[in-house]
Amino acid sequence: MGCVKSKHRAPHEPSVSPKEKTSIHSGTTRASIRRPSASAKVETTDPAFVIEKDRPKVRSKQNEAQLKVDDAAGGRSRVDRTHGEPHPWAGTVPKGLEGEQVAAGWPSWLSQVAGEAIKGWIPRHAASFEKLDKIGQGTYSNVYKARDLETGKIVALKKVRFDNLEPESVRFMAREIQVLRRLDHPNVVKLEGLVTSRMSCSLYLVFEYMEHDLAGLAACPGIMFTESQVKCYLQQLLRGLEHCHRQGVLHRDIKGSNLLLDNGGMLKIADFGLATFFNPDQKQPLTSRVVTLWYRPPELLLGATEYGVAVDLWSTGCILAELLAGKPIMPGRTEVEQLHKIFKLCGSPSEEYWKKSKLPHATIFKPQQPYKRCLNETFKEFPSSSLALLDTLLAIEPADRGSAGHALTSEFFTTKPLACDPSSLPQYPPSKEFDAKIRDDEARRDVTGLVKIRARVRNSVLFTKIRPWHILCIMPNHEQLKHSWKFKAHLLWH
CATH class of the missing domain: 3.30.200.20 (Phosphorylase Kinase; domain 1)
Structure with missing residues (x-):
């Protein structure tokens, strides 16, 4: 596979309770x-x-x-x-x-x-x-x-x-x-x-200090991740998770902005504000109000309070698909919509799962008609070696997701092109999701200002024939907006 586009980024922090979240590094x-x-x-x-x-x-x-x-x-x-x-x-x-x-x-x-x-x-x-x-x-x-x-x-x-x-x-x-x-x-x-x-x-x-986070890099125009690069990043993520899980730690908020990168290509898991200790041999109730919405597994959306490493592995599967697709794969706006997107892509749970899990919200969110799993059809453009790993990580039933150690043995990492060495990765200008948000906010404010100018100009009889490119002449310092789809959309004449 050639280069993989990775440009989209979550526009907001979906559905994590502010009482349960403290941002860490980026x-x-x-x-x-x-x-x-x-x-x-x-x-x-x-x-x-x-x-x-x-x-x-x-x-x-x-x-x-x-x-x-x-x-x-x-x-x-x-x-x-x-x-x-x-x-x-x-x-x-x-x-x-x-x-x-x-x-x-x-x-x-x-x-x-x-x-x-x-x-x-x-x-x-x-x-x-x-x-x-x-x-x-x-x-x-x-x-x-x-x-x-x-x-x-x-x-x-x-x-x-x-x-x-x-x-x-x-x-x-x-x-x-x-x-x-x-x-x-x-x-x-x-x-x-x-x-x-x-x-x-x-x-x-x-x-x-780490110069980048994965979400910030993915949002940078012109940055494209190769298949070798994706394998390198995912391999490092799984190794870090394997260590966390062996030490009895669940991260519970794996997402691009919490995966930091330095100029040497090293990836480090950060932001343990929602992390907790766990013992796989002793069941203890945990909160289901963790993990940013787009990366939250179905069992948490259904109110599960007994869970383990599978919650981090689901988020990892979302990251893998996002890197290969170039955008988040399930960007829900609400918990109901998120669960609907999950069922449409990954299929709805079996009747046996509904009965044995006894999840608090099962009766509310159980679909009337079962959904068929269509992961391979949806991502048919992905490298074939990635589909088996993706199928495991995005399994509806937590027990089927395996472990981070097991994921590291996937054929995805043994099939050419192999994961590149971190030191061979290209160096990028410092970029974090926080920076991308600032750029978006500034562009949004600029577009809003231009729209107001357009409204005033259109109300003037003298300039009734003005067109969008004339506004660029009025405000020539907004070069970046010329190629922005948001700008073009705002300047359409109806």
């Missing part, structure tokens, strides 16, 4: 941005850089002032996590441990609730980082590109806000930290430290 939200000045300093406490307790701490009035501004900027804290999942560190931290951690520089509110998660780490100081740019924004967090002033290294800082310091909100973040500390794999993003201070109501997570 932009997973859709808000407009204000770029901080290059001189803005960051408040940072890093447990990954915790080698020496008496490291010199650089403070300045400017940095202190910037931190106060950052914290005053506010935002909603991660609260109302009411899905009832167990928190491994919900117990009280021993007073002795809490005292040691406060003495080491941790705020007492964090030590009281998340003491086990930060145990053995020492916070970095905010003054040792310089914010360079905002690269992502979530409901409860912002992500910045920053420079470590002690090493000169470029890092990503995820700032999480705790406005009211509710213990439940802090415990949820503690779980994310503990998950990240447990994972250690080349294809999983590395938590390098934490940044906070005794007087702060926010916390920064320090990550290695």
